[in-house]
Amino acid sequence: MFIKIKKNQGIYMQHNGVDKRHIVPVTSNFLINLDQVAEASFYTLKETKKQIDLEGHTLELPMHTAVVHLQMSYLYALYTEDKNGRKGRMAERQYYKLFFRPENVEPYQELRSVIESQVANL
Template identity: 65%
Template sequence: MFIKIKKNCGIYMEHNGLEKQHLVPVTSNFLINLDQVAEISFYTIKEKKKRYDLEGHEFDVQPHTRVIHLQMSYTYAMTKESINGTKGRLIERSYYKLYFMPEEMGQYAELRQKIEDRVLNL
């Protein structure tokens, strides 16, 4: 099953292809295949956090912002052969964090419900 993230709907995204602490607004529609997601977590930001846009301008992520963190399976991982100059192997899985600002709770609730519908609770 795919989930569709719609452009220009107030969702911001972070992923490990970006520099640390950078968020980008979703400016085009894209799909995420839930069959390739290994872990999903839902949480709420409790205090104001500083983040940056692509131009390096600082902005605040407000408290009560909801986040859906999608950790992809190992099929979508990068391998690093050197870690801080030391030989070794580090497998870094891809992830996507979707930030739903407090005024966008309808989008968050809809997406979370679609994901929850695919969960078997024991």
């Protein structure tokens, strides 16, 4: 199953392709294959967090911003030969963090319910 993240919905994203200090607004539609997600977590920020957009401007994520963190399977890992001075291959799994500001909770709730519909609670 795929989930479609739509542009211009007030959603911000962070992923392995950008520095961890940076956050980008979702400006084009994209799909994520839920069959390739190894872990999913949902949480809200407990304090205001400052990030930087790609143009260097400070962007503030307020307290209670909802976050969906999708950790992809090892099929979508980046393999490096030498990481932090260690020899050998190291797998860094790809991830997507989607940020939903408190005033934009509807898309978060919709996405969370779709993901949770694929979960068996025992």
